[in-house]
């Protein structure tokens with residue numbers, strides 16, 4: 001019966017002293033404001049204001065309503081501030097950050113292994129797919145072009161990344177993608193809303209992947225699928241062998257763990273999805289193998305995706321005492337050595353699909 005807009009209306013009238021000024025402040029026409037006021041008074045069966053000599057005065061009921069409104073609105077604004085702080089804290093914990101280099105890295109990553117990860121990323125025409133944690137839209141670009149008759153709602157926690165994603169969408173003229181700011185742990189959608197869900201490189205960064213999967217399952221329709229793609233740094237091997245390079249990779253694993261994530265999550269996707277109640281779960285390891293007969297992968301994957309990613313966490317890993325600077329630098333040199341003549345590099349991604357019954 002009482003809605004938040006009613007609380008705001010009464011509170012604003014009390015603060016600015018007139019209906020005209022309150023309408024301006026609330027971006028309403030005066031007739032819309034009067035309509036809301038009448039609606040409130042008729043719902044409550046009491047008058048909130050009475051007019052004396054063209055001036056508004058609160059009735060006794062109105063005064064009580066105003067006091068409660070101030071208290072409730074104060075609680076709401078404190079709650080909003082707390083939640084916004086929580087969301088900023090989550091972004092601070094995100095180890096790759098939101099730099100221009102990271103945008104380039106995400107795009108290089110998505111492009112260099114697009115066939116390997118997405119040769120089977122098809123959804124039926126007319127379906128509506130939620131893409132969770134779309135970042136700058138590097139995967140969105142690939143899956144939305146591959147499925148022109150599927151509608152994608154792509155969400156992320158970072159406004160800055162979503163702006164970049166929207167620019168990319170507009171430049172490419174993609175008409176089947178909508179970007180939205182949203183937290184995967186509390187999505188602004190009703191139960192059973194989406195036909196399918198797609199998640200790429202998110203669960204490795206969150207402290208409670210099961211809670212994220214639970215929320216994704218909530219908004220998924222029965223009969224719908226969830227597709228999750230994650231890496232697993234424990235699957236990294238290369239030639240020439242180098243203990244310094246392995247230590248640099250392990251430094252990222254430790255750093256991510258310290259931030260609540262799990263860089264080796266790929267191997268755990270099957271048990272995680274099964275425990276979350278998805279059925280018919282199928283895990284599909286996708287191996288990237290690179291040697292100098294595959295120059296696109298040498299550049300796009302070994303150098304610009306994997307080594308760039310490890311390099312990007314170097315300063316933080318060193319400042320937190322996880323690895324010494326000279327050891328880390330040697331590790332990066334050795335990772336780059338695997339991208340030179342005679343070098344080879346191997347890494348496994350896991351693509352896992354499950355269904356909601």
Ligand SMILES: C[S@@+](CC[C@H](N)C(=O)[O-])C[C@H]1O[C@@H](n2cnc3c(N)ncnc32)[C@H](O)[C@@H]1O
Pocket residue numbers: 090094096106107110132133134135136137138139155156157158161182183184185199200201202205206
């Ligand atoms: C490694 S990026 C992956 C982006 C994209 N999926 C891709 O593959 O290019 C991880 C993304 O997860 C987002 N993220 C982290 N926690 C999130 C949350 N709770 N809700 C929504 N997005 C989140 C980050 O902002 C970041 O954009």
